[in-house]
Amino acid sequence: MAESVVRVAALADLHCTKTSQGAFQPLFARIAESADILLIAGDLTDYGLPEEAQVLAKELTALRVPVAAVLGNHDMESGKSEDVRKIVSDAGVTMLDGDACELKGVGIAGVKGFGGGFGQRALGPWGETIIKQFVREAVDEALKLEAAFARLRRTASLIALLHYSPVAATVEGEPPEIYPFLGSSRLEEPIGRYPVSLVLHGHAHRGQLQGATKGGVPVYNVSMPLLTRTFADRPPFRVFEVKVGESTQTASPAASPPATMPKPDAAPQLAIVASGGPRRRATDGGGS
Numbered sequence: 001m002a003e004s005v006v007r008v009a010a011l012a013d014l015h016c017t018k019t020s021q022g023a024f025q026p027l028f029a030r031i032a033e034s035a036d037i038l039l040i041a042g043d044l045t046d047y048g049l050p051e052e053a054q055v056l057a058k059e060l061t062a063l064r065v066p067v068a069a070v071l072g073n074h075d076m077e078s079g080k081s082e083d084v085r086k087i088v089s090d091a092g093v094t095m096l097d098g099d100a101c102e103l104k105g106v107g108i109a110g111v112k113g114f115g116g117g118f119g120q121r122a123l124g125p126w127g128e129t130i131i132k133q134f135v136r137e138a139v140d141e142a143l144k145l146e147a148a149f150a151r152l153r154r155t156a157s158l159i160a161l162l163h164y165s166p167v168a169a170t171v172e173g174e175p176p177e178i179y180p181f182l183g184s185s186r187l188e189e190p191i192g193r194y195p196v197s198l199v200l201h202g203h204a205h206r207g208q209l210q211g212a213t214k215g216g217v218p219v220y221n222v223s224m225p226l227l228t229r230t231f232a233d234r235p236p237f238r239v240f241e242v243k244v245g246e247s248t249q250t251a252s253p254a255a256s257p258p259a260t261m262p263k264p265d266a267a268p269q270l271a272i273v274a275s276g277g278p279r280r281r282a283t284d285g286g287g288s
């Protein structure tokens with residue numbers, strides 16, 4: 001198989017509400033022009049309501065490229081995450097929860113992830129039962145990610161799609177007190193055991209754009225509020241060029257979306273997206 005490049009668009013934290021009709025269609029149309037596939041790193045909805053998912057499903061009709069996504073903590077809020085998952089899945093999105101898929105030769109392992117903190121300060125399973133349960137949840141998410149990677153062909157370029165961060169570097173900028181609720185180093189472990197090209201996550205609305213695992217795998221925070229704030233003259237998504245074919249395992253940010261994109265104040269989709277949740281919630285860490 002000859003080597004080729006797949007353009008992977010990514011974003012997270014859409015926080016679609018019941019009143020978001022029309023908010024995302026121009027953005028999704030733009031993504032369809034700029035990329036071959038789209039990956040959404042969780043917080044598809046604001047309160048995890050089926051009605052919000054139905055709005056998003058309609059918005060997704062503007063998207064004519066294959067899409068894979070994971071849920072975020074907001075999608076769990078109302079205890080109806082299975083309904084949300086099904087509605088978005090019925091709209092054509094491949095929903096990953098410890099699963100894997102291959103889109104255009106790119107292997108994607110997806111899991112929501114969980115908190116617990118990073119490095120030597122990470123929460124350990126000691127003491128109260130509820131602390132052990134908390135840690136168990138993070139461990140289980142890491143195991144699900146590992147199982148997802150195991151299902152993918154080793155010849156495919158591999159991407160880890162998460163909502164929570166596997167590293168501290170991309171949550172820096174958030175209040176330090178909530179770092180433990182923004183991700184877990186336990187998610188980094190399976191990433192280090194597979195030839196992963198790229199890690200994508202959201203959740204840390206005020207984090208940093210880029211970091212790396214201790215093994216050197218690039219980690220990108222693609223949270224829409226962060227992208228909107230950082231790239232004020234571009235639409236809030238990123239595009240990564242991933243090589244597939246004979247020699248894989250490389251990825252680099254593409255030359256970004258076209259500079260001709262309208263500025264946020266002139267682009268209805270940007271203005272409305274910002275008001276749909278992220279603007280009033282600078283971060284969604286800590287269960288807000």
Ligand SMILES: [Fe+2]
Pocket residue numbers: 013015043072074202203205284
């Ligand atoms: Fe979020």
Ligand SMILES: [Fe+2]
Pocket residue numbers: 043072073074163202203204284285
């Ligand atoms: Fe989140």
